[in-house]
Amino acid sequence: MTYTGDVKVGGPADVRELPGLRIAKLAVGPFDNNAYLLRCTETGDGLLIDAAAEADRLLAFVDEGPISSIVTTHRHGDHWQALEQVTKVTGATPIAHPLDAPALPVPVERLVEHGDTITVGTVTLEVIHLRGHTPGSIALLYDGGDEERHLFTGDSLFPGGVGNTQKDPERFERLYTDVVERVFDRLPDQTWVYPGHGKDTTLGAERPSLPEWLARGW
Template identity: 35%
Template sequence: MVPVVYQDGHALLQRVVCGRFSNNAYVLVCRATGEGLLVDAPEEPEKVLQALQGVRVRAILLTHRHPDHWAGLASIKTALHAPVGIGEADADGLPVPPDFVIADGQVFPFGRLALRAMATPGHTPGSTCFLWGRYLLSGDTLFPGGPGHTRTPQDFRQIVESIRRHLLVLPEETVVLPGHGEGTTIGKAREEYALFASRPHPPDLCGDVLWAG
């Protein structure tokens, strides 16, 4: 049974948990038209394809270039015949070129609904989050308790800037749905970040950082 994050008479949002890293793929469907979008394509593609039965997928959108988020892409793309997009700075991280690159602010319609892309570099140069209504699909940019992993202090400063400028300004009731594990809300993330920002930190801070740590 694929967990349903949200559904009403107009839309369906499902979270498909896949693979050894518990990746989350997200399926969004316009009930009126049967059109949908897929965000991320991890291993165990059969789980994703089962959730997409009967859906006409307009596009496969990747949050970033790390292989655990596209390990099932070849099988899924072959089955769906849908174009694949990723942030331009991450395009060279795929085994084959994407069909298109995702621009900041780009809108992706599916039926009578639409999803908006938000460029949030830091975890990777081309990391992208996606906003649909009050749901933020945050990839590996924002998790409960902290940002995604960063490899250098420069990357850490960049991911914090992305989160602060683009994500924490969203309404506090916005539900954050990350690329792994359970979600949080923007309101909770704001509170956690405020505590982090109130304390001094070493200039070389990076890696797996918790706001409370």
């Protein structure tokens, strides 16, 4: 596998080819945000995760074919600076959780809850609500079968810990509990994690550190 997930702002995308699905990762903006383009290889339909910044680069990123949806993982501004322009140009449907949707700069045409599904062509993604970083943070899971699972976590899970909860113990407990119960307890170690910033990881690489995260409280 040549895909590493190591991308830099201003640099090229890194691309991963799966049976039926192409995943491309691009780093954009002053906060080194990751944007992900998922494209169904059967139909050519695309879905963009987090139109974070640099609209021109994102539009070039998705230009090879149509995108039907743009999913915003959560309401923090660094994840949607290019959303209005990319939505206007592509006509893609904005998607977000109802608790975070009001903060976005465009009307959210589709609201999704925990357990809902989003399709891109013939590919189905499951919505996982991970509360704590923001009230309406969501992750997207692609289950390709045979232990082939890919999880796009926004700012809720990174290499080395869960997302920032501003030292609020209640928010940390909520996020940690959701990440354990809704992610680690149900998905295998081989699950690949694509975060909202920085490098990728796997659940297997992070699982041994769960007690440490709980003890430190962040």
